[in-house]
Amino acid sequence: MAPLKAFFPVLLASLAACRQCTNLTIPVDISSRQGLFKEVPVETNLDVRAFTTRFNEYQANLTATLLQGYQTLKGSYEISAQYCHPDNGSNGIIQLLSHGIGFDKTYWDLNYNNFNYSYVNNALENGYSTLAIDRLGIGNSSHGDPFNEIQSQAEIEALNAVTTKLRSGAIGQIGSYKKVIHVGHSFGSVQSYWLSALYPNNTDGVILTGYSTASQFLAYFAAGANFHSARLNQPLRFGNVSISGLQQFAAKYNVSMDLVPALQQLVEKAGLDLSAQDVWNLVGSTEVGNLITGFNKTAPPLNYPSGYFANSDLTSDQYLFLFPGNYDVGLAVVGEQTKQPVTTGELLTIGSAPMMSPFTGPALVITGEHDVPFCGGNCYGQVPNITAPNIPAGVKTAFPAASAFEAYIQPDTGHGLALHYNATAGFQVIQDFLANNGLAAQ
Template identity: 70%
Template sequence: MAPLKAFSSLLLAAAAAARQCSLFQIPVEISSRQGQFRKVPVEGNLDVGAFATRFNEFQKNYTATLLQGYQTLQGKYDISAQYCRPDSGSSGSIQLLTHGIGFDKTYWDLDYNNYNYSYVNTALAAGYSTLAIDRLGIGNSSHGDAFNEIQAQAEVEALNAVTLKLRNGSIKEIGASYHTVIHVGHSFGSVQSYWLSALYPENTDGLVLTGFSVAAQFLPYIVAGWNLHSARLNQPLRLGNASDEGVRKLVSQYNVDKGLVPGLQRILGAAGLDLTSDDIWNAVATTEVLDLITGYNETVFQYDYPSGYLVSSDLTALQYAFLYPGNYDIGIALAGETTKQPVTVGELLTIGSSPSSSPFTGPVLVITGEHDVPFCGGNCYANLPNSTAENIPAGVAAAYPKSSAFEAYIQPGTGHGLNFQYNATAGYEVIQKFLASNGLGA
């Protein structure tokens, strides 16, 4: 695919399959017992790099170093959601979709290439309704203090609050209750779905944990590989609140779709540098230049994240973290980079605090890419020391000793971001088949 055509495709919103979808905010009230951390500088990128260095130090616990005590966070928040149901109507079964770090709710309904990668469309075709949410603190959901408010436990409580509203029919935009709620997560969203099943096992009927394992030793791989930046600086207008009108006007002259590469080609040619459009494209798309252009684009939504919201540096970091080389379309990777979302310091400090096991008695499916980095170190077929499981995802079975059915499936040729890979829909079908065969069909 030619580079400019790949980028142009990001700007095209095609009609999806027949369905009924709506966007709205779900108000929730939560009470969360969680950490109180000492704040350290994380506004500048060098400070963010220093945080990552200390977080990853071998045989040290930076969470414990910063922990000053505990607090009970109480508050009212809004959770942004996309609700979809088949044209045929609701069956009474719904899949509650929770995204991972680096994404928002659109991870489940990617519009790239005429929605060919949409998980939502597959679930709707199987008869389910879906509710995809932006996790608390991310996207169009309420934001908050990056150290002591937006932590894993608070997000689990928000997820549970949404679950209860689905069950009791108190989401007015939906206007119905669901007797069967299946929690489907990706990555940190899977961590939170697992966590919910441990704290509130009666509130879920089935679990699908994608991009997941219980192996915690690979978290430093991903924190290092992200080459974390301050979100406010990486994409200044989109993720921050930069207001330099002069810079905005300058960058807008080189619209990424229509004139960036030819414009740079003219400038470089005048300086005696004769570079092809492919050379320039590669330099722009695979470095932080792309993020600066995206970040100063006047047309994008402004999230205005506060200090302490961190984001991966560029497209190469995204590939390392989420995509297996050779098995993805560069266009969808660019879409992921230009729409990426951050992680908070508080999330990183608390991501490993989930319970060690769950009393959940329903069916559990784990589906993880063969080359998943954050949960398998890049090789999910490996055997961990002191584990009798046949592979890393299979080790999750020990955390669900009472489950009625457990399956660990490794998606071949796939990285951590399963929905972005060429074979994404094959994994989607594995999920629907598992649910149907374990009494949770729509």
């Protein structure tokens, strides 16, 4: 039964011991050679679904259809980050963490259930420092035009700029690090791999979670997300129009976090045969939840323009990220409450990464057994043009010069490794791989 308490604020215990964390903003200057796309209507949810329909057309290529040429994007941006180090200080090795689509930097340090799902805590316990970033265009980092500014290439350049600053000590609150390990999840893994291909000397280790080189399953992801315009899906968090009117409506009709028990009281007074679970299902597992004030309120709103897409609701979260039976529904609700969007430009350029990386350090791929966007739900399956014992193992061909390569399949896990009951076991696989391949922190 889905817990009603999942709709109430989580009472957070004190931060786990042995860590010092700071939120900061990192200015970066980038120059990015990238696509110039024809913009198509993406104002309404029906527009967004039309975009997805064209994006997923068999034997068609929407990227090529909309591409009008190329441009060099130059600009100054801000990257929001959380820096953490063990209580006993840094030892010169830091993990730079890049989140995937649907998340922000908090993916790596989930505070649910006293941080029991925190990758950051696991890394700190193994002696590493961490820097988790909101990717360019997402969360509290600089936003931009969703078609022709916030594209994969621009985000790679921002990631590389942050990396260079880490090495040189140009981030005043942090100091310099001799070794930088790039850890990604999903689209963050795409970008970490991409950085290793373009700037192989600017990374010391590559950890790719929720990743493979089997691109044919991207359509599964786009369809299963049931994308909406972000500003319409969670208007009080993401919106950029009519926010004051929505807030007045919510206040007048008491549309708050108490909606579930309030509805249950009305049901009981009316003598209707509708259980608490039925009420929860109507609100918690549908788009209704995204309209509840406390459920999606951010101060100030993130102000995403049209062209930023969000997955529809909790059911799409389960399909995209979770393996049924091995996750806490309460944590899944928190994931829906705090989700983040994807831009049209990111979708149109996500498949443009180089086919091969000249990186000569250690590389690990760790992907959930039932990952949908990178394995079609079965990472032990076989796909055309990949001659490997399983789908993640096929990534080895992209790292021909790696000093060490390993592909690990996390059992009973979907795409969102950090959201499952056995997450910490997967985290430790990562730390052990690093320690066994010349990147031990202790």
